[in-house]
Amino acid sequence: MIEWLILLSNITTGSVRTIIALFIIYRLLATKKENKNSVIIAAIGIVVISVILSITGLSDFYRMVSEVVWIVICASYFQNADIRMSLFVSIFYEIAISLCQFLVAAWLGVIFHLSEFLNYGTAYGQISVWLFHALLIIGALYILKKPNMTGKTAFRFASIIVIITFIAIITLSQQTILFIADDTLDMWMILEVILMMAVLIFNINRQYEFEKELARLKTEQAELLERDYTTLNNAYAINAKLFHDFHNHIAFLRHLLSNAKLEEAIQYLDELQTPVQKITKTIWTGDEMVDYIINSKAATAKEHNIQYEAQVEFPRHTNLRSVDLCAILGNLLDNALEAAEQVPEKEKRFIQLTIRRINQMLIIKVENSFSNPIILQDGVLTTSKVKNGLHGWGLKSAQAAAEKYDGTVQTSYKDKVFKSVATLSYQCVSDKQ
Numbered sequence: 001m002i003e004w005l006i007l008l009s010n011i012t013t014g015s016v017r018t019i020i021a022l023f024i025i026y027r028l029l030a031t032k033k034e035n036k037n038s039v040i041i042a043a044i045g046i047v048v049i050s051v052i053l054s055i056t057g058l059s060d061f062y063r064m065v066s067e068v069v070w071i072v073i074c075a076s077y078f079q080n081a082d083i084r085m086s087l088f089v090s091i092f093y094e095i096a097i098s099l100c101q102f103l104v105a106a107w108l109g110v111i112f113h114l115s116e117f118l119n120y121g122t123a124y125g126q127i128s129v130w131l132f133h134a135l136l137i138i139g140a141l142y143i144l145k146k147p148n149m150t151g152k153t154a155f156r157f158a159s160i161i162v163i164i165t166f167i168a169i170i171t172l173s174q175q176t177i178l179f180i181a182d183d184t185l186d187m188w189m190i191l192e193v194i195l196m197m198a199v200l201i202f203n204i205n206r207q208y209e210f211e212k213e214l215a216r217l218k219t220e221q222a223e224l225l226e227r228d229y230t231t232l233n234n235a236y237a238i239n240a241k242l243f244h245d246f247h248n249h250i251a252f253l254r255h256l257l258s259n260a261k262l263e264e265a266i267q268y269l270d271e272l273q274t275p276v277q278k279i280t281k282t283i284w285t286g287d288e289m290v291d292y293i294i295n296s297k298a299a300t301a302k303e304h305n306i307q308y309e310a311q312v313e314f315p316r317h318t319n320l321r322s323v324d325l326c327a328i329l330g331n332l333l334d335n336a337l338e339a340a341e342q343v344p345e346k347e348k349r350f351i352q353l354t355i356r357r358i359n360q361m362l363i364i365k366v367e368n369s370f371s372n373p374i375i376l377q378d379g380v381l382t383t384s385k386v387k388n389g390l391h392g393w394g395l396k397s398a399q400a401a402a403e404k405y406d407g408t409v410q411t412s413y414k415d416k417v418f419k420s421v422a423t424l425s426y427q428c429v430s431d432k433q
Contacts, residue, residue, distance in 0.1 A: 007054050009126055013133050014046040014067065020140045021071045021093050022079065025086050027143065028154065028202075031079040038078035045070045064094045092198040095191055096161075097136070102188060103168045104132040109178045118180075155203045162196050210396065289322040290314065290329065294353065297333040306340045307350040315357045318426040324401040328409070329364060331398040332420045336368035339418055343371045348416075364422040371416065398422065 019042060022034045034042075049066045071090040075081035102118075105128035109117040116124035146153075169192055173185045256265040294310055301308035333353065340349045354365040399409045407424040 003054075006121060006126070007050060009129065010050045010054070010063075011047050013129060014050055014063075015043040016133050016137065017094075017097055018042045018046055018067060018071055018074070020136060021067075021090060022075055023140060023144070024093060025071075025075045025081055025089055026079060028089060029081050029085055031075065031081040034074075034079060038074060041078075042070070042074045045074070060098070064098060068094050088198075088202070092195060092202075095195055095198075096165075099165060099169075099188055099191055099195065100136075101129065101132045103165060103172065104128055104135070106172055106178065106180060107168065110172070110175055113177060115178060155199070158199050162192075162199055166192055166196065210400070289326050293326060293329050293333065297330075297337060297351075300337055301340075301351055304337070304341045305346045305349060306337065308353075309351070310353040310355075312353070312355045313357055314355055315362065315426065315428070317429055318362075319429055320362065320405065320424065320426050324404060327401040328398045328422050328424075331395060332364065332366040332409075332422065335395070335420065336366050336418070339370040339372070340368045343369050360425055360427065362424040362426055364424070366420045368418050369416060370413070370418045 019034070019039055022038070022042060025031060026033050046067070049063070049070060053063055053066070068087070068090045071093075072083060072086050075086040075090070076083050105117045105120075105125065108124075108128050108131070109115050114124055116122045117128045119125045120129055143157075169185070169188055172180070173189070253265055253268065256262075256268065294312065298308045298310065333351070336351045340351055343349045348369050350367075350369050352365075352367040354363070354367075356363045356365075395409065395411075402409050402422050402424055405424040405426060407422060409420065409422045411418070411420050413419065
């Protein structure tokens with residue numbers, strides 16, 4: 001009877017560990033979220049693993065290995081997770097789980113002066129197992145309610161847990177109430193150090209991947225800017241040529257009107273009107289890259305029958321770097337163009353760009369129409385594309401650029417109007433950096 005109860009306990013706790021592992025992989029690796037079918041299949045796999053281990057009598061080491069393999073399979077198949085990274089997360093997740101479960105059992109033994117808490121085949125051992133898994137579920141629910149726990153926040157949370165377990169195992173080695181073999185303590189101490197290094201390496205790797213993607217995005221933007229930069233130079237050339245020849249145009253129009261050649265005068269004015277219209281519709285901020293972004297996106301909007309309005313009040317001589325403004329403004333306008341283009345009714349397609357300065361704060365607001373349904377994951381807006389690509393990284397790039405100036409990028413939507421607002425703090429300088 002006891003063996004059946006332990007088997008049932010192993011199946012239940014194993015299912016809890018596996019489901020939480022898939023949730024952690026979803027959060028850390030930004031994969032697809034696990035669904036009902038994946039949870040059911042993951043639990044069935046744990047049943048099979050638990051039964052096999054119970055029949056063969058294999059140790060907990062084989063349980064850990066089996067769970068790691070099964071977690072990686074489920075994450076790869078159901079969540080499209082990278083096998084290499086999901087394997088990395090799964091291995092150190094299982095190490096952390098085993099370490100924490102040992103610490104809970106050991107400290108219960110110290111508190112109640114009972115070594116049976118360390119024997120998971122006894123009633124006291126099962127109490128320690130279920131107490132730990134109750135704490136594990138509470139921790140998972142806490143993370144679930146914190147949809148923004150990614151990046152630095154997740155690293156701090158993991159670091160706090162690792163530090164607590166490190167202090168717990170150091171203190172455990174100094175107590176004299178419960179006998180624990182030195183080899184056992186040394187093994188867990190080594191695994192604790194390895195776990196600390198794993199958390200650090202994972203954070204460094206995430207930062208590296210983010211910086212690499214950000215650098216690639218900036219390179220593509222720079223290549224685009226270099227390839228099409230002649231457009232802006234031509235606009236400046238037209239402006240200079242128009243004003244340089246202005247007195248000649250006036251003299252020739254005076255000649256035509258003096259000789260009552262009205263049709264010729266009107267035709268000549270029509271010829272002058274095209275470059276004048278181009279100049280009057282062009283936004284000039286003083287920052288060439290910002291000018292290029294705003295006006296090139298206006299041309300793109302016109303090609304896709306999107307009404308484009310821009311109201312710009314841009315500060316001069318600030319510490320705002322052009323490359324950061326390009327990352328913010330370019331990505332927000334690209335997302336707006338992509339969303340507005342999907343609106344079936346051409347007359348309802350619009351983009352409104354507003355740039356305002358309030359004291360030492362620059363506000364960049366982009367509003368646009370949209371038709372596709374908004375997708376939320378744990379309360380966070382996400383891309384509607386099948387696979388997260390540059391669209392998702394573009395928003396991260398804009399956010400990273402805004403954070404350099406103690407700013408942020410916020411998004412909201414209402415009544416088929418999507419709004420993105422970037423706020424930046426800037427300082428005035430003598431010369432533009």
